[in-house]
Amino acid sequence: MKLAIVLAILLATVAGAMAYGRRTRHGKSFADWAVGGRSLGTLVFWFMNAGEVYTTFAVLGISGYAWALGAPAYLAFCSVSMSYAVGYWLMPKIWRAGRLRGLLTQSDFFAARYDAPWLGVLTGVVGIASLVVYVQIQLVSLGLIVQLTLGNSISSEAATIGAGALMIAFVFAAGVRSAAFAAGVKDILMVVVVVLLSVTVASKVGAASLMDLFSMAEAKHPGIGKFPGLDATSPTTAIWLMTSAINIALGNWVFPHLFQMSYTAHSATAIRRNAIWQPLYSLAYFFIILLGFAALLANTQPPGGNLNAALLQFVSDRYPAWTVGLLAGTGFLLALAPGSLLLLTAGSIFTRNVVRPFRPGLGERGSLALSRGSLVVFAAIAVWLSISQKGSLVKILLDAYSAIGMLAPGVFLGFLWKRTSAIGVLAGLVAGFVALLAPFAAKFWATAVPQWEAGLIAMAINAAVVVVVSLATRAPQRDAVALGLQIRAA
Structure with a gap:
């Protein structure tokens, strides 16, 4: 039964995403494929935005962190709210920059x-x-979900490869609109699953109520x-x-896919409305953390002690097959929707910013073909990383934020x-990268400023160097500077 439910959710979403993604301009324009023709309204942008923030990390990663460590899972509450405070100021400026100069x-x-x-x-x-x-996070999760659904009939390596192929299929033809549709379905299902599990979880571990779970966990x-x-x-x-x-708050909107997502909105007002209301979604983390505590109380033992699989194993042990199927199907979309946009963005950047400077005559058709081809290559690299490297979803996420945070001072x-x-x-x-990646760096920061996030230290050093060197070098041309100045009013 659980396999049938997973397939029904997946096939229906893929069909709907393809139909929705192709209905405007048929995806033939590079701009439409990459940024949805800059026409996503408030509701679609809401789902698109949430789809990129609330991923498998939000459900599997945070619940697993709560199961393994407890209080450190509270990071989710703080980071989401702070990210949207920054996004309210920054995202409209990014949107306006895209409009003024046709940026993609x-x-x-x-x-x-x-x-x-x-x-x-x-x-x-x-x-x-x-x-x-970042794609690696989604693939690790998809691999776990495939194994939960199919059991030992498929290896983790084969599951990860299959997950990568599904991710490519989501955006290969129709682009960003397909990811937006899938994100909408995913958001609705995520709320349903979290509510369903939260309403019933107390009875599964012998607790009198939801709040009693915390008392039992502490005892x-x-x-x-x-x-x-x-x-x-x-x-x-x-x-x-x-x-x-x-x-995380400073680096979130600097991620290329979220930066590019800002271009897709039809207005700055749509962006600001989302930034105001989206933090309400962070309330869902209360229940996700609670589910992690419940898995701990239930003495859940995921395969190999893999904390990323704690919630999946708990639901598989304590709930009927149809509930497992619903969670697995939702988990597929939690990974596929954001992972698809990640790959699409990587393909767009590769074509426009890595290849086109050396091949300025590359046309629309060639750009689309190259972007689609390159995202297959990037997916293959992410699959290899997922198979060869293991770690918690939270740890992988923090590593990704530390790396992308090096672009934050420039933005x-x-x-x-x-x-x-x-x-x-x-x-x-x-x-910044020397401070972050040099062999001596990790040990030095752990001694000099213990418990500080190394990525934030590297970002601060990066920003200080940018200021000092900028004062000692020639400023950009007036027209280029105007791009930043005109956007201050956004």
């Missing part, structure tokens, strides 16, 4: 704002690398609701929470300070 990717912005096509190439490479790591595992959580030696303290939440200062230069942004990137 994040790297288009860097090239135009800093009058430096080479910077567009460099930031494009950084962006693609971060997107591939059985003292300290689970306080930092650093179940592991007293873990660096996940209150300082870790604050610095990680700030790092924020591009809108705030006309003196910011391309050479300054380049110097900041170099300094």
